[in-house]
Amino acid sequence: xxxxxxxxxxxxxxxxxxxxxxxxxxxxxxxxxxxxxxxxxxxxxxxxxxxxxxxxxxxxxxxxxxxxxxxxxxxxxxxxxxxxxxxxxxxxxxxxxxxxxxxxxxxxxxxxxxx
Amino acid sequence: xxxxxxxxxxxxxxxxxxxxxxxxxxxxxxxxxxxxxxxxxxxxxxxxxxxxxxxxxxxxxxxxxxxxxxxxxxxxxxxxxxxxxxxxxxxxxxxxxxxxxxxxxxxxxxxxxxxxxxxxxxxxxxxxxxxxxxxxxxxxxxxxxxxxxxxxxxxxxxxxxxxxxxxxxxxxxxxxxxxxxxxxxxxxx
Numbered sequence: 329x330x331x332x333x334x335x336x337x338x339x340x341x342x343x344x345x346x347x348x349x350x351x352x353x354x355x356x357x358x359x360x361x362x363x364x365x366x367x368x369x370x371x372x373x374x375x376x377x378x379x380x381x382x383x384x385x386x387x388x389x390x391x392x393x394x395x396x397x398x399x400x401x402x403x404x405x406x407x408x409x410x411x412x413x414x415x416x417x418x419x420x421x422x423x424x425x426x427x428x429x430x431x432x433x434x435x436x437x438x439x440x441x442x443x
Numbered sequence: 444x445x446x447x448x449x450x451x452x453x454x455x456x457x458x459x460x461x462x463x464x465x466x467x468x469x470x471x472x473x474x475x476x477x478x479x480x481x482x483x484x485x486x487x488x489x490x491x492x493x494x495x496x497x498x499x500x501x502x503x504x505x506x507x508x509x510x511x512x513x514x515x516x517x518x519x520x521x522x523x524x525x526x527x528x529x530x531x532x533x534x535x536x537x538x539x540x541x542x543x544x545x546x547x548x549x550x551x552x553x554x555x556x557x558x559x560x561x562x563x564x565x566x567x568x569x570x571x572x573x574x575x576x577x578x579x580x581x582x583x584x585x586x587x588x589x590x591x592x593x594x595x596x597x598x599x600x601x602x603x604x605x606x607x608x609x610x611x612x613x614x615x616x617x618x619x620x621x622x623x624x625x626x627x628x629x630x631x632x
Contacts, residue, residue, distance in 0.1 A: 427585055
């Protein structure tokens with residue numbers, strides 16, 4: 329039920345593999361801390377792999393928005409990878425699908441980050 | 444309707460037996476989640492809880508909604524929508540209404556009629572000011588980190604009624620049972 333993340337580096341991009349639920353409480357906090365830690369270490373190209381995230385509530389959506397703006401404000405880029413149908417539909421109805429840069433191919437997503 | 448307290452046993456022939464069964468499981472769910480819940484009323488068609496203003500209440504309300512909606516025969520996608528709407532309403536009650544105040548309670552009521560599943564959630568806060576609820580789809584609000592809960596509730600339920608007062612906010616979530624769907628129309632706000 330809780331959320332887990334693990335990070336890996338591919339061509340200068342930090343891919344954060346997320347699994348579980350991003351909801352009010354632990355899930356949102358873990359995402360917030362993960363992004364904060366990465367930025368603190370100078371990793372400003374972040375690809376959130378949400379392939380194993382099957383549930384996000386409004387707090388989780390807010391946390392994704394916060395992560396996106398925080399990274400952008402520090403001169404970095406944050407993209408989303410492998411949305412499940414539920415998460416895809418949520419971003420569609422909240423009109424956030426076009427705000428986020430959403431990818432469905434990891435290699436292509438990594439290449440899409442600026443040099 | 445006959446109102447039973449506690450472990451009321453109903454004849455098999457009563458149409459609400461299925462919901463009673465799910466209500467009993469729901470009560471176990473609340474207990475197993477460590478929530479200090481009190482089963483207020485349980486009847487053939489209805490089960491009500493009085494809950495603390497905690498995050499556990501939010502999770503338990505969502506789980507119970509999922510169980511009851513499944514029992515009521517909704518498909519997986521509808522169950523997910525109902526459970527998420529209940530979660531968002533519970534978040535509003537616990538976080539924005541009662542502000543985690545241990546002295547304030549959240550009342551959650553599930554009622555199954557022949558045509559509807561009705562979930563009512565009440566808090567004891569100062570009352571939601573509907574005029575201050577922003578439109579999360581407005582361009583200037585798209586990047587805000589909050590304010591999407593009520594929008595999602597309205598998106599996922601067939602009818603939504605919100606009744607704010609100085610002693611708290613009551614939100615009623617209605618989903619039509621198969622064949623009686625209202626095609627997403629909203630009754631009132």
